[in-house]
Amino acid sequence: MTFVVVAVVAPFTGQNQSAGDIVIGIIGCLAIAALFWWLRGRTDPEAQFRSKSKQRQAKRIKVPDNYTAIDIETTGLDTSTARIIELGAVRIRHGKPVAKFSQLVNPGFPIPADSIRVTGITDKDVRRAPDSTKALRRFLAFIGHDTLIGHNIDAFDMPIIRNEAKRDGLKPPTNQTIDTLSIARHIWPGERNRLVDVIRRLGIAKTESHRAESDAMQTAQTFEAMKRL
Structure with a gap:
């Protein structure tokens, strides 16, 4: 220089x-x-x-220790027409469950046979259950502004929940979401990554109950296990 x-x-x-x-x-x-x-x-x-x-x-994405894991059971798989028959959620704080939410929902019409076969939820079970407006209002109050964790939450659970909210005149939730299905596909590309496949692979459980609260808990356990991988 x-x-x-x-x-x-x-x-x-x-x-x-x-x-x-x-x-x-x-x-x-x-x-x-x-x-x-x-x-x-x-x-x-x-x-x-x-x-x-x-x-x-x-x-770098910050992995939360505080969140709410959710799951829903529905009358079908078409997100544009399916109605919710059960809502489930587990609130997680510092990686541990601290509160649970479980609510059957009366869809207002007979539950299809395919849905009964998968979930075991019958018309008799939901006969005295609240309608979607009352049930969803309670559910939204429970999840608050938490980050939501779910297995296929972005493609299935949230679109149906938002549709139900709009149909009932409620404000659709805008919570941040993390999809454990997307994470599983990244960790195990080319493998089957249904919730039941992942919980078996991680040694969490052998079966998936297809009941909302139980599946939400297994999703939380899955997320915590994948954080340690």
Whole structure:
């Protein structure tokens, strides 16, 4: 850098040079110095490492210890028409369950046979249960503003819950969600990653009950186990 300064300034330090020439020489010197400083930053391995480190930190997703795991049972699998027949949730604080929510819901029409076969929930079970408006209002009060964890929550549970809320004149929830199905697909690509597959793989349980509160608890256990992988 010293050589560069001398090379630029020297031609303008003679006695016959005007003040303007000297100023121009100094400006040129500063410009070249700035160029060298910029190039040094571009080629400094430590500077590149620090930049990449900051990028990694910016992209890192904070894994919550406080959240609510949820699950629903429905009259079908079509998110545009399915109605909720059971709501379940487990509130987690510091990785441990502290409160549970379970509510059967009367959909207002006979439960399809396929749904009865999977869930075991019958018309008799929901006959005295509250309608979706009352049940969903209680559910939304329970989950509050918590981050919600669910298995296939983004493609199934939340679209149905939001549809029910809109249908009942309630404000649809806008909680942040984390989908354990997406996480499982990332950890075990190419494998079957239904909730029952994942809980067996992680040694949590051998079967999935297809009841909302129980499945919500297994989802929370799944999330906690995957955090340790």
